Amino acid sequence: MGSCWVLCICFALFLSRAESCQNPGDLIKASSPGDIIIGGLFSIHTNVKYSHLPRRPEALVCEGFNTVGLIRMISMIHAIEEINNSTLLNGIKLGYDIYDTCTDVTTAVQATMELITSSSESCVEPHCKNTDFVPKVKAVVGCEYSEISIAVARVLNIQLIPQISYASSAEMLSDKRRFPAFLRSIPSDKHQTKAMVKLVNMSGWNWIGTIAIDDIYGRSAIELFISQATPMGICVDFKEFIPPVISDTIINNIIEIIRKEKRVKVIVAFASPSFMKKLFQAFEGEILDKIWIASDSWSTSSEVSALPNLNNVGKVIGFTFQSENPASFYEYLKNVKINAENIFLKEYGARVSGCSHHTGDFDSCVSNYTLDLCSLLEKKQEIQDTKEEFLLRNIRPYPAIFFNTQLAVQAIAQGIHDLCKDGKCHNPKVISPWELLDAVKKVAFTYEGKEVHFDPNGDPNIGYNIVMWKTDNGTTEVQNLVAQYDVDRDDFVFPDFTKKQAILDLQASQRTTKM
Amino acid sequence: MGSCWVLCICFALFLSRAESCQNPGDLIKASSPGDIIIGGLFSIHTNVKYSHLPRRPEALVCEGFNTVGLIRMISMIHAIEEINNSTLLNGIKLGYDIYDTCTDVTTAVQATMELITSSSESCVEPHCKNTDFVPKVKAVVGCEYSEISIAVARVLNIQLIPQISYASSAEMLSDKRRFPAFLRSIPSDKHQTKAMVKLVNMSGWNWIGTIAIDDIYGRSAIELFISQATPMGICVDFKEFIPPVISDTIINNIIEIIRKEKRVKVIVAFASPSFMKKLFQAFEGEILDKIWIASDSWSTSSEVSALPNLNNVGKVIGFTFQSENPASFYEYLKNVKINAENIFLKEYGARVSGCSHHTGDFDSCVSNYTLDLCSLLEKKQEIQDTKEEFLLRNIRPYPAIFFNTQLAVQAIAQGIHDLCKDGKCHNPKVISPWELLDAVKKVAFTYEGKEVHFDPNGDPNIGYNIVMWKTDNGTTEVQNLVAQYDVDRDDFVFPDFTKKQAILDLQASQRTTKM
Structure with a gap:
């Protein structure tokens, strides 16, 4: 009765050995x-x-x-x-x-x-x-x-x-x-774009621009946004896609479009933190005063929010996934064993250790530190300083x-x-x-x-938190939970009236300047 | 020096045996x-x-x-x-x-x-x-x-x-x-959409509608078309995507849109022949008089062009891939051995043989004929009648x-x-x-x-042929090669002036009725 069929696939990759302890095709x-x-x-x-x-x-x-x-x-x-x-x-x-x-x-x-x-x-x-x-x-x-x-x-x-x-x-x-x-x-993303359209529509902003990563995620998000925005009478003035490798030309091109299209007060961005950082930096203090609607991909990025004087480029309202109390996980992170038999933790430990006396940007040092994977694979490296505060700092925004x-x-x-x-x-x-x-x-x-x-499509009943960025004395703080978006009820839920008012005020400030 | 690395992957699919001579996972x-x-x-x-x-x-x-x-x-x-x-x-x-x-x-x-x-x-x-x-x-x-x-x-x-x-x-x-x-x-498709935009732009048609299959092909083609058409001042009035399973509701919905949007005289369609057939049939002789720009997916489909009185729905201009003289392949097809050790040819032979006394639509019988794959896999079936004229009839449009x-x-x-x-x-x-x-x-x-x-992207220096559909006494004929589109020169090439005139006449006829 039972029958069993087996297909064996063998990959053979033979090459002259590269300068690495790994063979081609080896995965860690x-x-x-x-x-x-x-x-x-x-x-x-x-x-x-x-x-x-x-x-x-x-x-x-x-x-x-x-x-x-x-x-x-x-x-x-x-x-x-x-x-x-x-x-x-x-x-x-x-x-x-x-x-x-x-x-x-x-x-x-x-x-x-x-x-x-x-x-x-x-x-x-x-x-x-x-x-x-x-x-x-x-x-x-x-x-x-x-x-x-x-x-x-x-x-x-x-x-x-x-x-x-x-x-x-x-x-x-x-x-x-x-x-x-x-x-x-x-x-x-169907829900995120629906919520974004609802936000834009509630506010009466009717000319917007979009910026998105040129991949399936960005293209389909913008496609969804536009298909939901058009029937509401919201006009998309420009729609820019960002190629994977970001050059100065690309940044300058987008800057020119934003400067030129003055009637666009709201920009929806499905972009990476590194792109948004480069874009905001490139405005060099110019007073833009736009509303930026941030997708989950950069809405809580400390890489972007750490930039000084973000109030010049405007206000940021972002979408982020709902989550619950992180206390037990933070506790776990503090005690995570860096010298465990986990190559990724070992690599992290070696990078943190290598950067411990680094004087510049610590995050960037950890990311780009050059290390010898071979000795890491062979050695049982002992790392005392787990730098859990580094992990915690990286997790807090997300x-x-x-x-x-x-x-x-x-x-x-x-x-x-x-x-x-x-x-x-x-x-x-x-x-x-x-x-x-x-x-x-x-x-x-x-x-x-x-x-x-899960619904029949395998999507969960999890909604979004809405965040707002607040700049005081040049420093920006990401204010979590100004609202929630409930995917079942298809509507925003405000935890308290002052927060709803904050969004309405923001909208009003833009409406008065609308062309 | 040489090192060899092998990864073996085994799929095991064990199930109670289905009512089939094949095991789950068996591919023919x-x-x-x-x-x-x-x-x-x-x-x-x-x-x-x-x-x-x-x-x-x-x-x-x-x-x-x-x-x-x-x-x-x-x-x-x-x-x-x-x-x-x-x-x-x-x-x-x-x-x-x-x-x-x-x-x-x-x-x-x-x-x-x-x-x-x-x-x-x-x-x-x-x-x-x-x-x-x-x-x-x-x-x-x-x-x-x-x-x-x-x-x-x-x-x-x-x-x-x-x-x-x-x-x-x-x-x-x-x-x-x-x-x-x-x-x-x-x-x-970048070239096909570019050529379509050029065609629409040359003609002065400035309101168009699009219909496309809801998959990567259709969505990316429409995205490309619109991104090239918008800077030319061509406005896309509607943009409909067709889900994989075509219901009457979907057809009726699109019909309603086409009827409602009277200013749209030109419809660009990246659709399947079966969809276009259903759509054209659903108009039931209504005089629409649109220009249909057909993508390669249906531009030469006999399934569609065999419909009676297509002049009611309008004119069709289509794009098809360039090809060369088929004579030697037609000769080969005539002599193809149906009883060969090729399961697909055997299946074709069994279907043709099973349908040989069928009185209805022969193509549809061959496509849907129920056969016993198991006996086909085991038996060495001898088929005398190769029905090569059937193959030739199927290949001529393409x-x-x-x-x-x-x-x-x-x-x-x-x-x-x-x-x-x-x-x-x-x-x-x-x-x-x-x-x-x-x-x-x-x-x-x-x-x-x-x-x-091939260019550095792996794309060949092959362009398009432009075809026009001509209906006389209710019967439509696909006229090959009214023009060519050269991807290197990025322009149309007309083999003779009368053909260029035919396209210009078509365009003029629509301009006069434009709203």
Whole structure:
């Protein structure tokens, strides 16, 4: 009755050895054993360095350490440890296999292929009769960028392995015909753009400009925004897309457009913090006085808000994902073991240690510090100073980064719980990914005081917090929670009247200057 | 010095056996041995049937036989046979592994994974010392839809295996940072939309509507069109996207918009032939008198042009890919062996044979005929009547379908030739895919009288033919080659003045009725 079909795919990459301790194709991972292994994909570095032209498969060199990605990874580990220490799974132990995507689609797809490798070493026969051959992971937490999540989803889809992203918000991923195994712990951009349109419409601003990253995320967000704004009589005066490599020409071009289009008082920006920083810096103190509507991608970025005299460029109202009380995670961060058998934490430790006497920008030193990965891989480095205050400083602007990741893990654990509660899991290793997918889609649980469930598209009932930036004496502070946006009620909720008034005042100030 | 790294991925899909001779995950392919194997991915069926909810990996059932996909496959085989019979490769024999994507991303990604399996059966060690372990295929020809090509490219990218698509025109695929191993034998939509904008602008039509498929192809084409049209002062009055499943409500909604927006005289449509047929039928003889600008996806579709009295809906001007003399391929088609060891040809033969006494629409019978794939897989079916006139009837409206596929094969063969000409290929099996990629990017050759090369984005110097539909006594004929669009010169070329006049007359007729 039962039939088993096995397809073995072997990649062979043979090359003259690069100047690296790694072979081409080697991926670095952090693992912990368990009865059920969950895969994790995080952007722990911001890009891959390709050294040759013509390109050929090379030893992977990742650049630009991304502390936010590291914090997400730590929060996945924290969530798994908390679940293992709880009674939720009745003794079934969760393990993990975590890879760094280096914010690169190819690297992410390659890591995904390693995640779906058979859990059995003996899998060599083209047709096998026993049931030991199941993918190594039962579910995957990741990825960050929608474009990467989409590519990963295409592969996980073959075996219907549940994938829960903590950050990919492109609307396209809600389409279950194309992405049947994809869920996420953040809302789709459809809601964010709807809320933005509502904000613009409430205010009477009718000429706006848009700036967005030139990728699936940015293009689809702007497409959504415009399709919802046009029927409301809101006119989009300019629509600029930012290529991946930001040159001075690109910045100057956008500056010229903003200067020229004087009737545009409101600019909606789905952009990266580094782009917004460069753009704001390039205005060099010029009084612009615009309203900037910031997407989740930069709405709470300390990289941008740390710039002096931001009141010159105008006011910033931003959208950020809802999250809950971070106290227990902050406590965990303080005690995280930097010298653990986790290569990513070791790398972080080595960077922090290398930068400890650095006199310039500490964040930038940690990100760009040159280190020898080979000696790091071999040595058991002991680092005394964990610099937890550095991690905390990096997490404070983004409380959602750990909440969304933990929620993804929690939903998977809840799915395993629901699947196993009838005593069906004598051997949890034989749970099929697609059975788990089905269970995860149906979960309903309370997490940090919030009732959580997914809609039929795999989107959660999680809304947005609205933040406002306030500049006093040249220094800007991000004021959290001036309002919330409830995706079920499709409306803003103000915690107190003074905050609603603050937004209305802002709008009024712009209306008076409207052309 | 040389190091070899092998990653083995095993998929195990075990399920209670479905009512099928296939196991879940089994893919059907057509193969021929050779020194160098080229992969082929074709849409030989139009969709995958998913029978269960909740979904789980199932035995693959593909529906809707696609004769155009079959013809493309035959043209790949024809091109390979012609090269093997020529002296181009100096005795190196090309073979192929051809899979049906069933126009489904997941199936295509799964087929791609089979294509990149190691060529050696003995690949089981995690680290091996010899150089036998190279991917089974050195290059891949495919796919049709951009969305499928994108997902496939993500996988082929890991090993930099050259992929040449014969039909995917989305602009995004020109981005070599994201798709370094992708080339195509048709121009990017950037050129098609540029030419459409030029056509609209030349004519003075300034209110237009757009209709497009709601996928990466349609959305990016419309995005491109609008971004080029807006600076010319052309206003887009409506922009409708068609979901994958076309209901009466969707058709009625679009009809209402077209009726309401009277000032729109020109409609640009990036849509499927089946949608356009349903739309035109739904107007039921109403006099619309619009100008329809047809993208390559339906510009020469006999499914649409066979509708009676198309002059009521208006005039159609379409874009189609340039192609050359089809005589030798038509001759090959006449003699194609239906009873060959090619499962797709066998299926075609069984369908044609089953429909031979059918009294209704023969094309629709061939597409939807129910057959027993299991007995087909086992039996050596002999079919006398090849119905080559059926294939010829299906190919005539689309001469480019075989030309583009053959051009893709020819470019790969030329790359192999260039790589081997210095006597470097004593053992052609050890050519690396990335060496071949590099060679293919640099090819410059003459094919069917045309000089062919690729630009740095992997896009060829191939332009468009402009077609016009002419209705006489209720019957419509597609008039090929009223003009050409040269992508290098970025302009139209008219073969004779009367044809230019025909387009100008058409434009004038609309200008007089413009609001």
